[in-house]
Amino acid sequence: MTRQTTMLNAYTPGAGHLSPEDRALAERRSRALGPAYRLFYETPVHLVRGEGVHLYDREGKAYLDTYNNVASVGHCHPRVVEAMARQAATLATHTRYLHEGILAYAERLLALFPAGLAHVMFTCTGSEANDLALRIARACTGGTGVIVTDNAYHGVTLATAEMSMSIGPAVAPGPAVFPVPAPSAANYPEGVAAGFARAVNDACDRMAAQGIRPALLIADTIFSSDGVHPDPEGFLAPAAAAIRARGGLFLADEVQPGFGRTGSRFWGFQRHGLVPDMVSLGKPMGNGYPLAGLVLQPGTIAEFGAKARYFNTFGGNAVAAAVGLAVLDVIRDEGLQENADRVGRAFAEGLRALASRHEALGETRAAGLFLGQTILSDGRPDPARTARLVNALREERILISSTGPAGDSLKIRPPLPFSMANLDQFLTTLDKVLARDG
Amino acid sequence: MTRQTTMLNAYTPGAGHLSPEDRALAERRSRALGPAYRLFYETPVHLVRGEGVHLYDREGKAYLDTYNNVASVGHCHPRVVEAMARQAATLATHTRYLHEGILAYAERLLALFPAGLAHVMFTCTGSEANDLALRIARACTGGTGVIVTDNAYHGVTLATAEMSMSIGPAVAPGPAVFPVPAPSAANYPEGVAAGFARAVNDACDRMAAQGIRPALLIADTIFSSDGVHPDPEGFLAPAAAAIRARGGLFLADEVQPGFGRTGSRFWGFQRHGLVPDMVSLGKPMGNGYPLAGLVLQPGTIAEFGAKARYFNTFGGNAVAAAVGLAVLDVIRDEGLQENADRVGRAFAEGLRALASRHEALGETRAAGLFLGQTILSDGRPDPARTARLVNALREERILISSTGPAGDSLKIRPPLPFSMANLDQFLTTLDKVLARDG
Structure with a gap:
């Protein structure tokens, strides 16, 4: 399949039918923000x-x-805005003081997961959540190898960009990153469930041949940037079993499908009848407020937690917790x-x-x-x-x-x-x- | 000098004189947030x-x-809270649509820098800003070597944690990370300015011996976690010249000293009479709203920008820009x-x-x-x-x-x-x- 080498749906500077005012804005962007920013559409x-x-x-x-x-x-949802403004006017500190808000939110969030997923750690972005998951998986497994799908997107930190093939050839995959074909019927004529598990196992073989031990299979459970691949339900379970059999962890990246979007379930992984070792959360979590997180089975964090600490200045601050709770309230109350x-x-x-x-x-x-x-x-x-x-x-x-x-x-x-x-x-x-x- | 192996000023679970209510909160934290979170003080x-x-x-x-x-x-500053609430109720989208807000803020911010620092890119955390700086420096220099001070803190992503010796021995320095002694009089009896520059040059020699090319000298310009080392003014300039002479870039980490805190100047690097290649911003930038960024000389981003794009879902969103602008207004208006x-x-x-x-x-x-x-x-x-x-x-x-x-x-x-x-x-x-x- 042809890989897109430039960004999909990107504006070409100087093109399009912009008004003089909008053209001036686009030029100010180039001057102030530099060459790495993109706008959407032929005419932004x-x-x-x-x-x-x-x-x-x-x-x-x-x-x-x-x-x-x-x-x-919904854009600018009044209940979310109000929760943000009220908490920001009351207290907006970090997680090294005791505060009820982060616990009320953490417990409410964890109640939406299967029982084994008992801890949550808060970050500001999905990139930070996936980056933290990699650090934890390395400590837990002793391995470094990561399996991703071949047009995946998992973040923009150095480590997660190297796990994000969709960014294009400008960012080389990391030396311990092993891409596998996305779980489409076209890629796996023998059936997606068996084929994808086989691909994961083959990737572990390729790692072993290079002396690399598996740490992580990471999958956006809707495979958004790979083209959206939700079916058949359950196809991910054999792949998760395959990475575990080789000593690695399975990370469900719910940054795109999570928080009720897939309709029949609250989390994308639930359509696949499995319980991940770790689950990363992001985009819709704060309805636009920078809020993300990582939900874990306690066994995955034991080794990391015994040796290292984690502090994210803004992650899980009192405002973030209030916003996150309001988002969960709205999802429930508005069905x-x-x-x-x-x-x-x-x-x-x-x-x-x-x-x-x-x-x-x-x-x-x-x-x-x-x-x-x-x-x-x-x-x-x-x-x-x-x-x-x-x-x-x-x-x-x-x-x-x-x-x-x-x-x-x-x-x-x-x-x-x-x-x-x-x-x-x-x-x-x-x-x-x-x-x-x- | 003895290195602290555990976190300074951390609460020991079960100790202290907590009220029954606070002890219950601390236990709920352990259950919900897991073993990597810490509280401050003997009694939180x-x-x-x-x-x-x-x-x-x-x-x-x-x-x-x-x-x-x-x-x-100031905690919960009403002008900042009001700017946040007003923009969050109006529009809270990302940087791939045209919007005046991000440009008004970017231009106002850049006007606070020497002329050569002409671009700004927005992230959510200082960790993300320093992580992005490393990606850009690698593209710009073709090198990977990073010089840090020996109790530095630059972030919690995988790449920046490996550049943060203050996290302690649980996190090994990255294979291309070369620590040098912090710029204290005790460490450099010959004088901090000459001594620190020599240490940077020596670190480049150690890199060369391992076939590693220099990418970056990163310095918190107040050396906060190294113990706070502001003087003598100007001592950083020879070190910045030294890394440049070896083909690397100088990154001023202003996450701690920036935004007027050092009093005599708006940025910590200005006390040293130099213009950095890149400047990372964070903590005080949004007065608690997750807002951070990277200011750059255009030459540093040319190579990265020609090949790759940068998108941070929440970074530079319309609310972040409104908050950042309000913070600058308050700093100015309240002197x-x-x-x-x-x-x-x-x-x-x-x-x-x-x-x-x-x-x-x-x-x-x-x-x-x-x-x-x-x-x-x-x-x-x-x-x-x-x-x-x-x-x-x-x-x-x-x-x-x-x-x-x-x-x-x-x-x-x-x-x-x-x-x-x-x-x-x-x-x-x-x-x-x-x-x-x-």
């Missing part, structure tokens, strides 16, 4: 306000957000997991129904409100057509992006309050855009 | 509220904060740098005056409101006495901690609105506590 979007599933530009025009999974309970299940199923059905009239729509892969939709031309995946559709939808004020190693799939993951009416707008607009592109 | 402090330079316990008793440099413009200069000088004078009556008070090292105070017994540095004083002050409701490789110095860095009256309370209480300990 300039946003000034967010509410629920909508974002608004300077002229007050609404964009339907079908992309941003960080503002998971957002159930909504993700119901609207997510209708979303997948709607795309499949549309496929009967548009040859561009290939396979739909979905779990709740996390969907990957392959885009075809003449029956073959077409990254260029995918990019055209992403930009055509943006012109219709629907925000979306693409995914997969070649960028041949739409990536769909709206805020969880996404309604049937929002879905109807999306499908109607996609229908129109596909008809124009045909 | 349970806090519920903060305001200005004070923190309050459940009974409403006030603690004078002479330790926390994160809430740098906090000037206050740090004025009260900081009085602080150092007060400690030196007290030393005439207490043989326990050795050398005072200070720049603005960042002070290190050596504690002696019979003329020799005494870590045990330092720990007794830290805990005795805590019983008098003054929060402080210790520093240095052996933990033989008080570490003093209060919120910047610290007043002359606050100073008087501190000195009077220290006088009393020293008299009891004599």
